[in-house]
Amino acid sequence: MNQYKEASKLLGPLLKKNGPGLKSLAFGGKKKAPSKAVYATVCHTLRSKQVLDGVLGIVDKARKDFEGLRDKELMYILLYELLLGPYKGIRGGGGVKRVIMKHEKALQAALVQLATEGDAATKNVISSGGGLTSGEGSSLPTVKPSHWPKYIRVNTLKATLSEAVSSAKEKFGEANVAVHQVVDNVLVLPSTVNDLYEWDMIVRGEVIIQDLSSCLTAVALGGGNGTRWWDVGPAKKKGKKGKDKNGVVMLDACAAPGNKTTHLAAIVNDGCEVQNQVIALDRASERIKILEKRVKLLGGDSGVVEPRHQDFLKVDSGDAGLKNLRAILLDPSCSGSGIVNSPDRVENSDSSERLRSLASFQLLALVHSMSFPQVNYIAYSTCSVNVEEDEAVVAKALKEGNAKLEGGERWQLVAPVSLKGWKRRGLEVEGLTKEQAACLCRSDPFDGDVTNGFFVSYFERVKVAGEGKREGTIGGGGVGENADNYELPEGGAVKVFKEGMFKVEEGGEGGKKQKKKKGAGVKGVEVKGAGSKGEGEKKRKAPSQHSMVPADISDIPKKKLKKMLYKQRQREQKLERMKKKKKAEGGKRV
Ligand SMILES: C[S@@+](CC[C@H](N)C(=O)[O-])C[C@H]1O[C@@H](n2cnc3c(N)ncnc32)[C@H](O)[C@@H]1O
Numbered sequence: 254m255n256q257y258k259e260a261s262k263l264l265g266p267l268l269k270k271n272g273p274g275l276k277s278l279a280f281g282g283k284k285k286a287p288s289k290a291v292y293a294t295v296c297h298t299l300r301s302k303q304v305l306d307g308v309l310g311i312v313d314k315a316r317k318d319f320e321g322l323r324d325k326e327l328m329y330i331l332l333y334e335l336l337l338g339p340y341k342g343i344r345g346g347g348g349v350k351r352v353i354m355k356h357e358k359a360l361q362a363a364l365v366q367l368a369t370e371g372d373a374a375t376k377n378v379i380s381s382g383g384g385l386t387s388g389e390g391s392s393l394p395t396v397k398p399s400h401w402p403k404y405i406r407v408n409t410l411k412a413t414l415s416e417a418v419s420s421a422k423e424k425f426g427e428a429n430v431a432v433h434q435v436v437d438n439v440l441v442l443p444s445t446v447n448d449l450y451e452w453d454m455i456v457r458g459e460v461i462i463q464d465l466s467s468c469l470t471a472v473a474l475g476g477g478n479g480t481r482w483w484d485v486g487p488a489k490k491k492g493k494k495g496k497d498k499n500g501v502v503m504l505d506a507c508a509a510p511g512n513k514t515t516h517l518a519a520i521v522n523d524g525c526e527v528q529n530q531v532i533a534l535d536r537a538s539e540r541i542k543i544l545e546k547r548v549k550l551l552g553g554d555s556g557v558v559e560p561r562h563q564d565f566l567k568v569d570s571g572d573a574g575l576k577n578l579r580a581i582l583l584d585p586s587c588s589g590s591g592i593v594n595s596p597d598r599v600e601n602s603d604s605s606e607r608l609r610s611l612a613s614f615q616l617l618a619l620v621h622s623m624s625f626p627q628v629n630y631i632a633y634s635t636c637s638v639n640v641e642e643d644e645a646v647v648a649k650a651l652k653e654g655n656a657k658l659e660g661g662e663r664w665q666l667v668a669p670v671s672l673k674g675w676k677r678r679g680l681e682v683e684g685l686t687k688e689q690a691a692c693l694c695r696s697d698p699f700d701g702d703v704t705n706g707f708f709v710s711y712f713e714r715v716k717v718a719g720e721g722k723r724e725g726t727i728g729g730g731g732v733g734e735n736a737d738n739y740e741l742p743e744g745g746a747v748k749v750f751k752e753g754m755f756k757v758e759e760g761g762e763g764g765k766k767q768k769k770k771k772g773a774g775v776k777g778v779e780v781k782g783a784g785s786k787g788e789g790e791k792k793r794k795a796p797s798q799h800s801m802v803p804a805d806i807s808d809i810p811k812k813k814l815k816k817m818l819y820k821q822r823q824r825e826q827k828l829e830r831m832k833k834k835k836k837a838e839g840g841k842r843v
Pocket residue numbers: 467506507508509510511512513514534535536537540563564565566584585586587
């Protein structure tokens with residue numbers, strides 16, 4: 254059987270509603286599995302089907318001719334090959350090819366029309382030749398998942414990184430233990446390590462097997478602007494000036510089974526004197542039960558995590574019980590098209606109706622997150638590689654969410670400081686600038702990453718400055734929508750969110766250039782010995798020596814703090830003027 258025929262046979266049942274999945278169809282039976290090329294052709298044709306239907310919608314004559322064809326599946330395969338495939342042509346001959354080629358010019362013109370007038374998703378499918386992400390060459394992971402390293406997240410609610418490293422070295426051998434260089438508190442073990450579930454640290458919930466990609470969301474939210482803004486300092490004595498003795502509250506809006514909830518809880522309680530709380534919502538009762546169990550094991554049961562069986566969309570943004578809410582982690586239901594071992598991945602990623610309904614829920618939930626007036630930080634993520642669920646949702650949410658905000662404030666995308674070493678960034682789609690796309694993080698197993706496909710975005714609420722003023726910051730140097738500006742400023746800088754809500758951005762380590770990584774067989778991974786730099790618990794960063802504002806501002810009266818901020822701005826402007834003058838003088842001398 255020729256390749257096209259074989260591909261069309263596979264495609265047939267997949268186009269039927271409630272038909273089997275591609276993986277089970279291709280690899281589940283006793284018959285020989287299809288070649289990689291046939292599998293890839295079917296995947297790309299499936300992904301392109303909406304575009305191909307769009308083309309047929311424009312070329313009436315072709316559509317009418319094609320209606321008479323018996324082998325519709327072959328028609329789609331050949332249409333894909335002609336318009337989007339790697340050769341942009343149909344190899345071989347046959348009746349179906351002859352009918353298609355009669356309309357070649359009109360079909361190509363229709364594709365050009367869609368590529369210029371279509372929506373972002375259509376354009377992306379066309380520009381990537383039926384792929385989902387830039388640079389994607391195949392629908393199969395570049396590296397077999399069974400060869401991926403094993404990722405172990407250290408649960409810092411119960412153990413430290415150095416404890417985990419020592420224990421892992423003892424159990425799996427010194428040479429087998431690496432610490433991830435970009436994502437904090439993640440150990441990397443070779444794929445060949447097997448008896449993980451017998452490791453006592455796993456049994457006790459001190460470390461967790463968690464895919465690297467799934468660790469990105471909590472890291473983005475907890476360390477997005479590099480300031481430990483959630484570390485509010487020592488508890489206030491009861492009654493003192495009405496200050497709350499509790500820490501801040503975060504909401505994991507779609508939380509079950511709770512991997513990101515417990516991760517976030519661990520990050521935002523690391524080295525804090527007061528307890529920060531994560532409220533974990535999920536509307537599925539069975540899944541919330543699993544989350545409760547997980548929270549119990551991972552040490553988040555002493556009030557650090559509060560599970561709630563609730564629909565996030567029904568949570569009132571004005572709820573008085575949420576007055577300490579500052580951040581939302583939103584990881585809603587998605588197609589899961591990035592999860593390589595999900596049998597539903599490919600065929601579901603193509604079901605345009607399902608994608609549309611998922612994307613509209615995701616948008617609704619993200620815009621709802623943006624409507625909480627007391628929330629300043631949001632992380633939105635999916636384990637999907639589809640633009641419709643990722644960049645397109647972000648672009649629309651920025652538009653809709655900001656349109657609902659009162660003047661003087663807006664949501665903006667920020668490149669998370671905590672992920673500044675993460676190389677793969679977002680895609681530039683309609684509604685997002687190149688700089689905004691570079692604030693987004695992606696992972697792509699179809700293009701070499703050895704983790705599941707994932708997408709994460711991080712937003713901050715900022716004040717819109719008046720004419721002639723810098724936006725969002727006092728003292729300058731925020732990490733805003735600037736791809737090349739992942740680093741914090743050298744001096745201190747203070748960002749104002751709302752009246753009376755301040756955060757101090759500190760320079761120090763955050764302002765330094767990233768160190769070059771030494772490879773250890775895995776991208777971005779370096780083997781480190783126990784007790785080496787970076788393994789200890791994180792300490793609160795000392796305020797920058799240039800900063801006139803102390804790190805702990807909780808005791809400073811509002812008026813005084815405003816004065817300090819003003820003085821600091823003056824001082825920094827003066828320093829900047831002096832720097833410019835010096836540079837200009839230096840230039841003249843040369
Ligand atoms: C992708 S899963 C979340 C995975 C989780 N963040 C983790 O890392 O373990 C999405 C979850 O959203 C929940 N969900 C969907 N719609 C919801 C809604 N309107 N309110 C609350 N939870 C919702 C689903 O029940 C599902 O458990």
